Amino acid sequence: MIPELGQFALALALCLALIQATLPLLGAARGRADWMALARPAAAGQFVFVAIAFGVLEYGFLTDDFSIEFVALHSNSALPAFYKFTAAWGGHEGSMLFWIAILAIWTMAVAAFSRSQPDEFVSRVLGVLGIVSAGIIAFALLTSNPFVRLTPAAFDGNDLNPLLQDPGMIFHPPMLYLGYVGMSVPFAFAVAALLTGRLDKNWAKWTRPWTVAAWVFLTIGITLGSWWAYYELGWGGWWFWDPVENSSFMPWLMATALLHSLAVTERRGIFKSWTVLLAIGAFSLSLLGTFLTRSGVIISVHAFASDPTRGLFILAILGLICGGALLLYAMRARYLEAEGGFKLVSREAFLMANNILFVIATGAVLWGTLNPLIIDALGLGKISVGVPWFNIMFLLPMLPLATLLGVGMHTAWKQMAAEPLLHRLRWPAAIAVVAGIALPLAIFGTTSVLTAVAVTIGIWVCASAALDPVRKLISRTGGPLTRAQLGMCLAHFGVGVFILGATVASAYNLEFDTSARPGDRIQAGGYEFVFRGLRTANGANFVADEGEFELRKGDDLIAVLTPQKRVYRVQQTPMTEAAINTNLARDIFVALGEPLGDNAWSLRIQVKPLIGFLWLGSALMALGGLLAVTDRRYRLIRQEQAATNAAAQQTIGAA
Amino acid sequence: MWRYVVPLIVFATMSGFFVVGLQRNPNYIPSALIGKPIPQFSLPSLTDPSATVSTETLQGQVALVNVWGTWCIECRHEHAFLVELARAGLPIYGLNAKDDRGAALDWLAALGNPYVSSGFDPEGVAIIDWGVTAAPETFLVGRDGTILHKHISPMTPQVWQRDFLPLIKEQCGASGCTFLAAVGGQ
Amino acid sequence: MIRAAAMTLLWLAASSPSWAIDKEVAFDDPVLNARYVALVREIRCPKCLNESIADSDAPVAADLRREVRRLIGEGASDEDVKNFLSARYGEFILYRPRLNQTTWALWAGPFVFLLIGAIVFWRILQTRRTQPIDEDAIS
Numbered sequence: 001m002i003p004e005l006g007q008f009a010l011a012l013a014l015c016l017a018l019i020q021a022t023l024p025l026l027g028a029a030r031g032r033a034d035w036m037a038l039a040r041p042a043a044a045g046q047f048v049f050v051a052i053a054f055g056v057l058e059y060g061f062l063t064d065d066f067s068i069e070f071v072a073l074h075s076n077s078a079l080p081a082f083y084k085f086t087a088a089w090g091g092h093e094g095s096m097l098f099w100i101a102i103l104a105i106w107t108m109a110v111a112a113f114s115r116s117q118p119d120e121f122v123s124r125v126l127g128v129l130g131i132v133s134a135g136i137i138a139f140a141l142l143t144s145n146p147f148v149r150l151t152p153a154a155f156d157g158n159d160l161n162p163l164l165q166d167p168g169m170i171f172h173p174p175m176l177y178l179g180y181v182g183m184s185v186p187f188a189f190a191v192a193a194l195l196t197g198r199l200d201k202n203w204a205k206w207t208r209p210w211t212v213a214a215w216v217f218l219t220i221g222i223t224l225g226s227w228w229a230y231y232e233l234g235w236g237g238w239w240f241w242d243p244v245e246n247s248s249f250m251p252w253l254m255a256t257a258l259l260h261s262l263a264v265t266e267r268r269g270i271f272k273s274w275t276v277l278l279a280i281g282a283f284s285l286s287l288l289g290t291f292l293t294r295s296g297v298i299i300s301v302h303a304f305a306s307d308p309t310r311g312l313f314i315l316a317i318l319g320l321i322c323g324g325a326l327l328l329y330a331m332r333a334r335y336l337e338a339e340g341g342f343k344l345v346s347r348e349a350f351l352m353a354n355n356i357l358f359v360i361a362t363g364a365v366l367w368g369t370l371n372p373l374i375i376d377a378l379g380l381g382k383i384s385v386g387v388p389w390f391n392i393m394f395l396l397p398m399l400p401l402a403t404l405l406g407v408g409m410h411t412a413w414k415q416m417a418a419e420p421l422l423h424r425l426r427w428p429a430a431i432a433v434v435a436g437i438a439l440p441l442a443i444f445g446t447t448s449v450l451t452a453v454a455v456t457i458g459i460w461v462c463a464s465a466a467l468d469p470v471r472k473l474i475s476r477t478g479g480p481l482t483r484a485q486l487g488m489c490l491a492h493f494g495v496g497v498f499i500l501g502a503t504v505a506s507a508y509n510l511e512f513d514t515s516a517r518p519g520d521r522i523q524a525g526g527y528e529f530v531f532r533g534l535r536t537a538n539g540a541n542f543v544a545d546e547g548e549f550e551l552r553k554g555d556d557l558i559a560v561l562t563p564q565k566r567v568y569r570v571q572q573t574p575m576t577e578a579a580i581n582t583n584l585a586r587d588i589f590v591a592l593g594e595p596l597g598d599n600a601w602s603l604r605i606q607v608k609p610l611i612g613f614l615w616l617g618s619a620l621m622a623l624g625g626l627l628a629v630t631d632r633r634y635r636l637i638r639q640e641q642a643a644t645n646a647a648a649q650q651t652i653g654a655a
Numbered sequence: 656m657w658r659y660v661v662p663l664i665v666f667a668t669m670s671g672f673f674v675v676g677l678q679r680n681p682n683y684i685p686s687a688l689i690g691k692p693i694p695q696f697s698l699p700s701l702t703d704p705s706a707t708v709s710t711e712t713l714q715g716q717v718a719l720v721n722v723w724g725t726w727c728i729e730c731r732h733e734h735a736f737l738v739e740l741a742r743a744g745l746p747i748y749g750l751n752a753k754d755d756r757g758a759a760l761d762w763l764a765a766l767g768n769p770y771v772s773s774g775f776d777p778e779g780v781a782i783i784d785w786g787v788t789a790a791p792e793t794f795l796v797g798r799d800g801t802i803l804h805k806h807i808s809p810m811t812p813q814v815w816q817r818d819f820l821p822l823i824k825e826q827c828g829a830s831g832c833t834f835l836a837a838v839g840g841q
Numbered sequence: 842m843i844r845a846a847a848m849t850l851l852w853l854a855a856s857s858p859s860w861a862i863d864k865e866v867a868f869d870d871p872v873l874n875a876r877y878v879a880l881v882r883e884i885r886c887p888k889c890l891n892e893s894i895a896d897s898d899a900p901v902a903a904d905l906r907r908e909v910r911r912l913i914g915e916g917a918s919d920e921d922v923k924n925f926l927s928a929r930y931g932e933f934i935l936y937r938p939r940l941n942q943t944t945w946a947l948w949a950g951p952f953v954f955l956l957i958g959a960i961v962f963w964r965i966l967q968t969r970r971t972q973p974i975d976e977d978a979i980s
Contacts, residue, residue, distance in 0.1 A: 235861060235896045242891055270969075277662060284666070297676040301890040308677045315673055323670070326663040333659045341972035352965055356958040364951040370672070371947045377675040380943045382684050384885050386893075386936025393951040397958075414974050511878070513863040593862030604862045684887065687931035694929075753900070779904045786929040788888040788901045 003068050006056030007147040010097075013049035013104075014137040016042050020107075020130030024123035028195070036123035043104075043111045043126050046133060050104040054097055057088050057146055067153035070094055070146045076159035076570050078541040086169045087160045092294060092304035093146035095173070099290070100136055102174075102181045107133065110185055110210075116642040117206065124192035125185075132184055135317040143310045159541065159570035168228030172221060179218025180251045180286035185210045186258060187283035187325070190276040194328045199336050204266035204275065209629045211262060211279075215255045216625040222248050223618035231580055236511065236589050236606045238614060241390035244302035246369045247289030250362050254282040257358035264351050267413065270340035271348075273333040274355055280329060284322040285362070291318055297373055343415040350408030357401040364393040395454075402457045402499060406464035409492060428463030432456050444508050444609075454503040461496030465489050483631040491624025494617045501613025510607040513593070517600045525607035527588065528552040532560075534601070542566045544577070547592050547601065551581055563603075565592045584612045686786055686794075686805035693800050694784035698774030701751050701759055708748060708774035713796050717826045718746040719819075720794040721770070721810075722782060724754045725762045727790040733809035734766050740815070741769035744834030749773030752782045752790060795819055797826045861896050863903075867910050877913055880922060881906055883936045893936065 020042035027035025057070070061084045066072040074087045074094070089098040107129045114122045140146075189207045193199040225248070230238040239245065258278040264271045291314045292298050296306020342348035368385045375383050410424055436456025440447040447455075469489050472481060481489070510525045518533040530550040537546040544566040551558045561579035568575065578591040586609045593602030688694070697709035713720065721737060723730045741747050749770035751759050756775060763770075776782055785794065788807075795804040803822050806814055820838075827835050868874040878895070884905065886897035894902040894909075905926070912922045926934050938944045 233896075237896065240891070273659070281662075291673070295673075295677060297673065297679075297681060299681050299891050301892065303890070311673075311677045315670065315677070319670055323663070323666060326666050330660045330663050339972045340969070341974035342969050343974075344966060344970070348969070349966060353962060356962055360951070360954045360958050363954050367947070367950045367954075370669070371944075373676045373679075373681070374672050375943060375947075376679050376681065377672050382681075382931060382933040383938050383944060383947075384933050384936050385938055385947065386883070386885065388883055388937035389947070396951055397955065512866050512874075514866055515864045591862065593864075596864060602862045602864045684931060684933050687927065687929060779900075783904060783908055784929060786931075788930075 002056055003060060003065070003147040003149065006053045006060075007141075007145065009049040009052040009056065010100075010137060010141055010147075013046045013053065013100075014134060014141060016046040016049065017130050017134040017137055020046060021127055021134045022130075023127075024130070025127035025195075028120045028123045028127070031120075033119065036119050039123040039126035039130075040111045042130065043107045046130075047104040047108045050101050050137075054088070054101045057094060057097060058085060061085065061088055064157070065153075066155070066157050067149055067151070068146075069148045069150040072150050072154040072157045074158065074160050076157040076541065078569070079157075079160055079165070080540050082170065083160055083165050086164070086173075089173050089177075090160050090164050090169070092310075093140070093144045093148075095304070096136070096140045096144045097146050098173070099177060099181060100133065100140060102177045103129070103133055103136065103184060105178075106182050106185055106214075110188070116639075116645055118645060118648070121192055121196060124195050125188045128188040128191045129184060132188075132321060135321060139310075139313050139317060143307075143313050157570075159568065162542070162566070162568040162571065162573055162575045163232065165541075165568075166228065166232055168224060168232065172224040172228055174221075175217050175224055176221030176248060179214055179216075179221045180248060180283075180289065182210075182214025182217055183251055183255060183279075183283040183286050185214060186255075186279040190279035191325050191328060193336075194276060194325075194332045197332060197335065199265075199272050199276065201266055201269050204262050207279070208259065208262045208266060209634055211255065211259050212625050212629040215252070215259055216622050216629065218248070218252050218255060219618060219622045219625065222252055223615060223622070227615055230611075231578065233576075235591075235604070236509075236578075236608060238505075238611070241365075241368070241387050242300050242302060243298040243369050244289075244293050244300045246365050247285075247292050250285040250365055251282050251289065253358050253362040253365070254278055254285055257355050257362075258282055260351050260354050260358075264348055268340045268342075268348065269338050271352070271355070272336040272338065273329075274352075276333060276336065277329060278355070278359075280322070280325045281359075281362075284318070284325070285366075287314075287318045287322060291315055292369075298369070341414070345411060345416045345418050345421065347408060347411045347413045350404055350411055353404055354401065354408065357397045357404075360397040361394060361401075364397065365390065368393060399454065399457060402461055402495065405492060405495065406460045409464055409488070410467070424467075425464065428460060428467055431463050432460035435459050440504070440507075448507070451503060451507040454499060458496050458499035458503060461499060462493055463496075465492035465496060482633075484628045484633070487624040487626070487628030487631070489624070490627060491621045494620025494622075494624060496617070497613050497620060498617025501610050501615075501617055504610035505608050505614065508609050511604070513602060513604050515593075515596055515600050515602045517598070522605065524605050526553065527558075527607065529561075529590065529605060531601075534599075537564060539566070541570065542568045542575075545592065545595075547590075547603075549579070549590055551588060561588075561590050563590050563592045565594070582612060584616070585609065587611045686802070688786055688794075688802045689805065690801055690803075693796055693802060694781075696774070696781040696784055698750070698776050698781055701749070701756065701763075701773040701775040703772075704775075706772065708772050710800075712772070713748060714800050715798060716746055716796075717798055717823055717832055718748060718771075718796050720748050720750060720785075720796060722750045722752055722785070722787050722790045722792040723773075724752050724790050725758045726754065729809050730791045731766070733791055733793075733811065734769070736810055736812065736815075737769040738767040740838055741771075743837035745838050746771050746834075750776055750782055750785070750787075752776050752787070753779045795822055797822075861898050861902065863906065868913070873913055876919065877910060880909055880913075880919060884909070884926060885934050885936050887930050887934055 020039060023035040024039035060068045060071045061075055062081065064075070064077050070091060070093050074090045075084055079087070089095040107126065110129065111126060186207050189203065193203055226238045230236065258275065261271050261275040261278055265275045291311065293302065294304045295311025295314060296308060297311060368390050371385050372383055375381060406428065407421065407425065411421060433456055436459050437447070437452050440451055440455055466489065469481060469486065472478065512524070514522060516522060516531040518531055520531045522529040530552065532548040532550060534545055534547050537544045544564040546562050546564045549561040551561055559581045561581060563579040564577040566575045566577060576591050578589055581588040586607060589606035589608065591604045593604065595601055693710050693713055695710050697707050700706040700708050737747060747769050751773045754777060774781065791809055793806045793810050794802055797803045803826070804818060806818060823835070866874060867877040881895040882893050884894045886892045886894050886899055886902040888899050888901050889897045894905045909922055912925060923935055932939065938947060940948055
């Protein structure tokens with residue numbers, strides 16, 4: 001009975017979403033205040049029913065209701081409780097319901113925090129969000145219903161995929177979904193602006209914090225995914241340019257461009273059509289990602305079970321929402337343009353280059369991801385496009401971009417003389433070039449042209465980002481940096497840290513396979529690994545062979561590493577749990593292979609220098625964004641706009 | 656101006672490819688050996704280690720080459736149909752891959768032996784030359800010593816009718832093949 | 842007898858996922874070893890859902906790693922190894938697509954994007970540098 005209630009709640013949510021999608025937009029077009037006023041209540045109602053539906057599914061998981069097919073496929077009575085909770089998004093149907101729930105949360109947030117905005121605009125924004133909600137809920141109800149019953153009910157469940165039974169599962173999908181579903185908000189703002197025919201600095205001021213908030217979640221989500229793959233899969237890699245990974249990365253690239261373009265629109269009122277296009281693009285890429293991962297057109301271990309019927313449905317939604325927005329853009333964007341000059345050496349010019357280079361990077365990733373599909377569709381055969389191609393084609397626009405980043409941060413708006421700019425940057429530049437070449441050589445003994453260039457650029461970005469905060473600290477002149485400025489410096493510093501981590505971890509990675517018997521000592525990368533022996537370990541739903549290794553440097557015992565080879569009882573799949581010893585300077589990785597007879601086991605040992613910088617850099621980027629979005633001026637803007645709005649209403653009332 | 660239409664055109668083109676892509680199967684990778692000569696290989700026979708199964712054995716005839724192993728559960732699903740085809744006179748050669756000789760011989764004794772002879776490839780070296788990724792896989796070789804078709808997953812009457820028979824009829828042509836009538840190719 | 846037991850062990854290992862981890866370092870010579878490690882990362886496991894033979898647990902991945910070791914040991918160049926594998930498994934098996942008629946657009950694409958980007962930047966700059974710089978746009 002209860003699962004059917006969940007389905008019914010979802011159907012009611014669809015009805016409310018349809019109301020939210022139609023009447024407010026019509027109301028805004030015709031000036032009908034009563035229709036526009038339906039937007040917020042419809043959004044609130046949709047949220048309530050979506051919450052009920054999701055709650056029902058979770059209830060099914062937590063009470064081991066194996067009469068629900070989705071629960072029976074992805075859970076088990078022996079599964080620890082918090083994994084039962086996360087299993088709700090461990091498969092296609094449940095994760096679509098999760099998608100819907102996250103969209104409902106963002107819609108509610110927009111409805112709640114938009115009191116200071118004119119009704120006409122807010123009803124359009126909520127209307128567009130309603131169209132998206134309606135499309136996705138319809139998709140879920142018609143093709144991906146998580147409440148389908150299994151008759152007769154299963155005695156016990158199939159267990160959650162062991163790869164997903166990990167703390168990463170609790171945080172990675174929620175953060176990721178908050179991020180790329182959150183891109184629907186700037187998308188809705190952009191479409192609303194196109195519908196209104198007006199886009200001013202206030203629009204940019206208001207859109208920016210929403211974009212940054214979604215961007216922060218997306219940054220955290222992608223980072224968690226990468227980190228999780230790194231420690232969970234046992235092969236020490238952190239990015240494979242897999243189509244599903246790219247599906248989350250492309251919205252991130254476009255969102256990063258968007259939040260920079262918004263800065264220009266807010267400041268000078270120009271780049272409006274760029275900003276609108278980037279906002280449409282970021283969410284379109286999110287929807288495209290949803291299409292790619294669920295339709296079966298690409299091959300990936302991360303892809304959900306493929307079904308061309310579902311694929312066609314999502315493609316239709318994509319066509320309607322994305323195609324509709326781009327059509328509107330084609331018709332109306334030209335009227336947005338405004339005058340505003342700037343010279344070659346100006347922040348606007350650098351940010352224009354930023355826009356262009358990010359779009360090129362996104363285009364390159366998209367081109368590589370879709371090429372196998374295009375080649376196959378043209379009947380020209382089957383090809384693979386993998387890491388070697390993507391690494392080259394991604395660095396092509398990004399290394400120049402990172403270099404320009406260091407300069408653009410310090411360039412004045414409108415115009416600036418080149419000489420004072422270069423003079424200002426002489427120290428960061430000098431440090432970067434010297435350290436970039438000398439440090440890798442000194443620490444690792446070798447370097448290559450690409451490594452030297454990339455390390456130099458990484459240090460350059462860090463030094464340039466730190467320049468202003470450090471100067472303020474030393475000279476103590478002028479006011480303190482605002483949160484927004486500090487956030488910018490911190491985020492850019494994080495970019496530099498990330499570049500350093502990616503370069504050094506790739507270039508100086510030490511990795512090899514070997515075999516060992518208890519008592520054997522293995523030397524690698526300045527460390528010694530002593531294999532003490534093997535024992536059996538038991539978990540809630542698995543049994544494991546656990547190896548014990550002493551990690552030594554010289555005479556000191558640094559740690560005891562215990563890699564496991566697990567077998568999960570229900571699915572009988574073997575899983576490796578690598579043992580990792582972490583500090584900021586390096587990760588040491590030991591993974592068990594298989595028994596070779598005679599007490600010997602094969603193992604993989606890795607020493608990965610500076611890999612921690614990847615996660616640290618990303619965390620700094622996210623922190624920088626968080627600082628920027630909590631800047632005082634947003635509170636001031638809301639107060640300002642509330643006052644303007646109140647005055648406007650009064651005028652209307654008086655007339 | 657026209658530049659504002661560019662994103663829409665790009666999107667529309669992409670969607671067109673997606674519609675086609677939805678009808679294709681990205682997991683199906685056709686064999687690289689179609690139309691190429693039979694790979695050079697020579698394996699001892701499973702049943703009689705002093706005899707060999709090699710490229711020469713397959714020359715000048717229309718035959719099936721079937722990759723199998725006792726560890727391959729799906730191979731059992733097609734075995735009965737292969738025995739039927741063999742009884743009708745179709746020459747089928749086996750490539751016994753990554754297996755144990757004793758277990759393989761027991762398997763054939765219990766379930767029937769459809770193979771004229773089976774090459775024994777315990778290390779899985781020869782199957783690499785055939786571009787094999789898993790079992791069961793079945794190749795059709797022609798009179799001219801080239802590979803005509805490859806099928807991955809168990810052989811079924813439907814697959815036989817749809818993919819193999821037309822090619823076999825073509826190969827047999829004027830000179831005819833003794834087994835053609837019996838296997839359903841009038 | 843021992844050989845049969847070892848054989849049994851091997852095929853048991855083959856019937857359930859064997860491991861991506863090899864028993865030992867491929868080559869004592871660090872140059873050859875480095876080539877091996879780099880190559881196996883660029884070769885796709887033909888049966889997996891987007892994994893290289895270096896990372897995959899599938900039996901065919903272990904077999905292909907063995908073949909790559911054999912070929913390098915016999916003096917084959919990287920190109921020879923790639924030709925060997927693509928002759929048997931198609932171009933699909935190479936993660937670095939080779940430049941030919943089918944892939945020229947793939948390789949040229951990003952460069953074309955860069956060129957277009959440079960032109961777009963130039964034209965925008967030309968327009969903007971002639972526009973009034975002192976007044977801010979009002980809306």
